[in-house]
Structure formats: C-alpha cells, structure tokens
Amino acid sequence: MKNVISINSLKKSYKEVVAVNGICINVDQGELFGLVGPDGAGKTTTIRICCGLTNADEGEVKLFDRNIFEHRKEIQNEIGYLSQKFSLYGDLSVDENLEFFAEIHQVRNFHSRREELLQFTRLTPFRKRLADHLSGGMKQKLALACSLIHKPKILFLDEPTxxxxxxxxxxFWKILSSLLKEGITIFMTTPYLDEAERCNRVALMHQGKIISRDTPERIKNSVGKKSIEIITNDIKSSYKILKSIIEYEIQIFGDRLNIIADSPEKAITKVNQILNMNGIELLSYRIVNLSLENVFIHLINK
Incomplete structure (x- = not known):
C-alpha cells in the first residue's frame, strides 16, 4: 500500500500554547484515517497544516512524497478540505456554490460532475435552494460536494459531523463509504469515539501529542483489561464511594459506571461487598470488552 500522507515530528505553538507537539502519522492510499481527541487536542491545527493553510514551527508534512510547504499550490489542486465551520456562501444556491468552487479549481466542464455530486449527496431536489436555507446536515453534504468538485485524491475532513x-x-457516513470504494484517501478528525471505530486506523490525540496509534481493535486489545458495566440505585454515591476505596479505574457514563479491571469476576465481588456495606443496591452488571472511549480515558488517566 502506497503512503500518501507523511507527518514527521510536527510542532506548532500559539504563543505559550503548544497545539501540536512532535507528532508522527503516516496514511496509506485508500485508507480512512481518524485523528481522534477532544476539543483543544490539536486536531484542527494538524489538518490545517496538512492542507497548507497554516505553517508549522518544526517538522515535515509530505503529500504524494512532496513537501506541502514547498509545493503548496500544486498539492492543493489534488486535495479537498472540509472545515469545521460552514464556509460556503449562504446567499448562493446549491447549484451556484458548486459552480463557484468549480471555477476556483479551474474545472472547465463541471456540469456533469455537478449532476453526479448532487445525486450522490441526494441534494438534487434542493439545488435551487439558498445555502442559508439548508438544514445543518444538508449544509455539510453541500460543503462535501464542493470539496469533491475537482476530483481530489485526498479528502481532509475536520469534524464533519x-x-x-x-x-x-x-x-454522511454512507457517502464516505462510497468515496472509499472509489479509492479516495480520507483523513478526518473527530471528537466522537464511536465514529473512530469506523476508521481503518486511528491516532488518539491529547494535549498536542499522539498517545496511541493503530487499528481501533488493536488499540482496544492493547490495554489487556475488561470493563464491568454496573447499574445501582444511586450511581453518583456509588461512584464517590468506590472511587475513594478501591484501586480499580472507575469511569462514569450517565446512569452507569464502568470499572476497568484485569480480573472482572474478582472485581465485581469486591465492588458488591463495598456497595452493600454502604446501603447501595447493585441492580445489574455485565462484563464487556473495552470500548475505544474506555481506552482513551484509561490512557489519559495513565
């Protein structure tokens, strides 16, 4: 598999804030790669540097074996970029936005391509509607169509959903699946761990650094632990009590707790004893494999 994106020792700071701290990422042709992390992790800065929109302080970014900073213009003609914020023109119709972006990318005979993209994104019935009058989901699909008008080889998506x-x-995910079948490489950022599960490979990013990088399945298996999902009649008190007594890692998700343990059977016995001693009833529990969200929190705590 040919490597089409190569990020080496990339660094970027904004005054005292280190946004990207020496990260390294390689993405193969035809791959769906996810850069995953919370707001402020450095995802958007990374993707903007890859697109040649922001300069790096240190490090190197190569697309198609060419340095983005040295071959910015020619590389930008081969990539598509969908930013976090809707950056199209609200007073132009769907058709007019596509035409405008075709002209920017010097796509001469764009009409058949436009029809194809409208059908592809299911926007044909709304082609005369102003962009400002579209729903949030439709706006994102229009922005995606505009980023595809010139048939890019790599598509960069910054938190598209x-x-x-x-x-x-x-x-939107159905559309991305279709694009992958056409051989387009997709590099996306997302704060959603469930979306990351759909990627071929992911890099988990926290405070400007990559804390894990592999397939979602391998990352989950790398921890070597299981999760006990428990429900009690008083989840907040359960969390406070267990957190102060037991050595297991405890994560709270809404109306349930996840307890990360090497030996789940031994852990649940101990947890049940502590809850009973404190007058809390264990309503149910189940032992499950770790989710990517469990692992991400575990790695941050670690």
Whole structure:
C-alpha cells in the first residue's frame, strides 16, 4: 500500500500554547484515517497544516512524497478540505456554490460532475435552494460536494459531523463509504469515539501529542483489561464511594459506571461487598470488552 500522507515530528505553538507537539502519522492510499481527541487536542491545527493553510514551527508534512510547504499550490489542486465551520456562501444556491468552487479549481466542464455530486449527496431536489436555507446536515453534504468538485485524491475532513442530526450523520457516513470504494484517501478528525471505530486506523490525540496509534481493535486489545458495566440505585454515591476505596479505574457514563479491571469476576465481588456495606443496591452488571472511549480515558488517566 502506497503512503500518501507523511507527518514527521510536527510542532506548532500559539504563543505559550503548544497545539501540536512532535507528532508522527503516516496514511496509506485508500485508507480512512481518524485523528481522534477532544476539543483543544490539536486536531484542527494538524489538518490545517496538512492542507497548507497554516505553517508549522518544526517538522515535515509530505503529500504524494512532496513537501506541502514547498509545493503548496500544486498539492492543493489534488486535495479537498472540509472545515469545521460552514464556509460556503449562504446567499448562493446549491447549484451556484458548486459552480463557484468549480471555477476556483479551474474545472472547465463541471456540469456533469455537478449532476453526479448532487445525486450522490441526494441534494438534487434542493439545488435551487439558498445555502442559508439548508438544514445543518444538508449544509455539510453541500460543503462535501464542493470539496469533491475537482476530483481530489485526498479528502481532509475536520469534524464533519459535529452538530449534525443522527439521520444526516448516518447519510454522511454512507457517502464516505462510497468515496472509499472509489479509492479516495480520507483523513478526518473527530471528537466522537464511536465514529473512530469506523476508521481503518486511528491516532488518539491529547494535549498536542499522539498517545496511541493503530487499528481501533488493536488499540482496544492493547490495554489487556475488561470493563464491568454496573447499574445501582444511586450511581453518583456509588461512584464517590468506590472511587475513594478501591484501586480499580472507575469511569462514569450517565446512569452507569464502568470499572476497568484485569480480573472482572474478582472485581465485581469486591465492588458488591463495598456497595452493600454502604446501603447501595447493585441492580445489574455485565462484563464487556473495552470500548475505544474506555481506552482513551484509561490512557489519559495513565
């Protein structure tokens, strides 16, 4: 598999804040690669440097074996970029936005490509509607269509489904799956760990650093632990009591606790004893494999 994105020892600071701290990432052709982390982790800065929109302080970024800083213009003609914020023109229609981006990328005979993208994103019935009058999900699909008008080889997506409703989010992923079948390489950032599970490989990013990088399955298996998901009649008190007494890592998710342990059977016996001593009833529990979210929190705590 040919390597099309190569990031080596990349660093970027904004005054005292280190946004990206010496990260290294390689992405293969035709791969869906996810850069995953919370707000402020350095994801957007990384993707903007890769697109040649922001300069790095140190390090190297190569796309198609060419340095982005030395061959910025020619590389930008071969990539597509969908930013976090809707950056299209609200007073232009869907058709007009696509035409405008075709002109920017010097796509001469864009009409058949536009029809193809409208059908692909299911925006054909809304082609005359102003972008400002589209729903959040439709805006993202239009922005994606505009980033594809010139047939890029690499598509950079910066948190493309943030703020999008569940149905539109599902549609968006169907579109991405179709793009992968066409051989396009997709490099995306996301704060959603469930989305990261769909990627071929991911890099977990925290405070400007990569804390783990592999396939989602290997990252989950690398910890070598299981999760006990428990529900009690008083989840907040359970969390406080268990957190202060037992040595196991405890994570709270809404109405349940996840306890990370090497030996889950031994751990649940101990947990049940402590809860009973404090007048709390253990309503149910189950032993499950770690999710990517469990692992990410575990690695940060570690």
């Amino acid at each position: 943030t703020g999008v409703d569940p149905v539109s989010r599902r549609d």
